[in-house]
Amino acid sequence: KAGVTQTPRYLIKTRGQQVTLSCSPISGHRSVSWYQQTPGQGLQFLFEYFSETQRNKGNFPGRFSGRQFSNSRSEMNVSTLELGDSALYLCASSLERGAAADTQYFGPGTRLTVL
């Protein structure tokens, strides 16, 4: 089985722009979660989607949003980019919803640099 894929792998944007990141989960997995990883804050949970519905959300401003499609693929969007949004964005998929009940499998991440 193919693993979790994320596109693009690297992105450079300028302040004020918006960006969309894509994640394709492992085939058959219905839950997709997004995380932000920075040297200062470590790994932080952004949100989880299951069956096209956001089920859980971390403590991030409304500039961060996401969605999930009927084929379980997910996108996250960051509007009005700030320098502090520079990070590695990781996507993880699991079979069913709820991180507690199921193992999450991570993609390689998208490295976003905001100039």
Added chain:
Amino acid sequence: AQSVTQLDSHVSVSEGTPVLLRCNYSSSYSPSLFWYVQHPNKGLQLLLKYTSAATLVKGINGFEAEFKKSETSFHLTKPSAHMSDAAEYFCVVSVNDMRFGAGTRLTVKP
């Protein structure tokens, strides 16, 4: 509320010696606990997972962890370090969502 503390930000061992990476957790409910490893420029890979079955959990690549409820700990061990074990290790506690520790960077000296 749930949280996790990795007690060492950096651990350095010699190849062939034991590895101990320490993790304490806090949770109001019975949590699931995980250890993940991240090699440079790679995503996270699951090493092992505890979900209230056996307290000693065996993972991949010779790693294991013991769940100790009385000590609220979930330390990761390996009897003999290999150069390829050099990476960042994350302890994770999960009730409704996953809370990651700050990470422990493992260095393995030849």
